[in-house]
Amino acid sequence: MSWIYEKWGDLLKAAGAFLRDTVYPEGAVCTGCGKISDGRPLCPDCRKQLAEDGASFAWSFTEPEPGLPAYSLRPHEGLSRTLVLKLKHQGEACLAKEMAETVLPLPAWLSFSPETVVTWVPMPKARLRVRGIDHGRLLAEAVAKQLSLPCRQLLNRTNDRSRAQAALDRAGREQNLAGVFTPVGRIRVPVLLVDDVLTTGTTARRCAEALRKGGAKDITVLTFTRAVGTNRI
Numbered sequence: 169m170s171w172i173y174e175k176w177g178d179l180l181k182a183a184g185a186f187l188r189d190t191v192y193p194e195g196a197v198c199t200g201c202g203k204i205s206d207g208r209p210l211c212p213d214c215r216k217q218l219a220e221d222g223a224s225f226a227w228s229f230t231e232p233e234p235g236l237p238a239y240s241l242r243p244h245e246g247l248s249r250t251l252v253l254k255l256k257h258q259g260e261a262c263l264a265k266e267m268a269e270t271v272l273p274l275p276a277w278l279s280f281s282p283e284t285v286v287t288w289v290p291m292p293k294a295r296l297r298v299r300g301i302d303h304g305r306l307l308a309e310a311v312a313k314q315l316s317l318p319c320r321q322l323l324n325r326t327n328d329r330s331r332a333q334a335a336l337d338r339a340g341r342e343q344n345l346a347g348v349f350t351p352v353g354r355i356r357v358p359v360l361l362v363d364d365v366l367t368t369g370t371t372a373r374r375c376a377e378a379l380r381k382g383g384a385k386d387i388t389v390l391t392f393t394r395a396v397g398t399n400r401i
């Protein structure tokens with residue numbers, strides 16, 4: 169079966185996208201609330217809500233491990249959580265762009281040197297084939313554009329058998345991602361690792377470990393949301 173998919177997958181995906189765009193044109197319906205939008209992925213009300221709600225949380229700081237700073241833009245709840253899930257399951261470049269544009273002026277106290285490279289957590293290839301799109305990459309590209317920084321793949325994913333992190337507890341997450349990431353060549357630049365949601369920080373730690381193996385010395389994590397307390401993923 170997989171060879172059929174290898175051969176025809178792109179064509180099927182294109183046909184699916186064509187049908188979807190015909191029946192359900194992008195931007196006609198708001199991804200946040202489902203109401204008619206003004207041609208953008210989020211309607212004006214949801215854009216306002218996203219810009220204002222949780223703004224006091226913006227740039228909340230934590231350290232998944234000592235020396236690994238992580239900033240998050242919104243708490244993982246309400247509209248922000250909805251958008252992360254929609255991006256994950258029906259990722260569209262324009263939604264990632266809308267999310268980054270709405271929440272991302274840098275605060276005055278934070279800046280990244282211009283040689284900083286933005287990168288993402290690569291998705292398992294099997295999942296990429298099913299979903300057709302790497303939402304992490306879309307978000308990283310949108311963030312990079314917003315911060316006027318270059319965006320490049322700096323990590324490979326070697327173990328396709330890893331399971332979705334959301335289903336596992338902390339110990340399971342650590343084990344699940346052991347040795348999964350490897351650096352793409354030597355890394356001599358500061359790295360900004362972008363991801364959708366920060367939960368236990370396991371993914372961030374595993375990625376940082378691989379980036380350091382590649383030579384990276386200055387790594388910062390930036391996620392769209394951060395799970396606090398009992399937030400569901």
Ligand SMILES: [Zn+2]
Nearest residue numbers: 198201211214
């Ligand atoms: Zn809306």
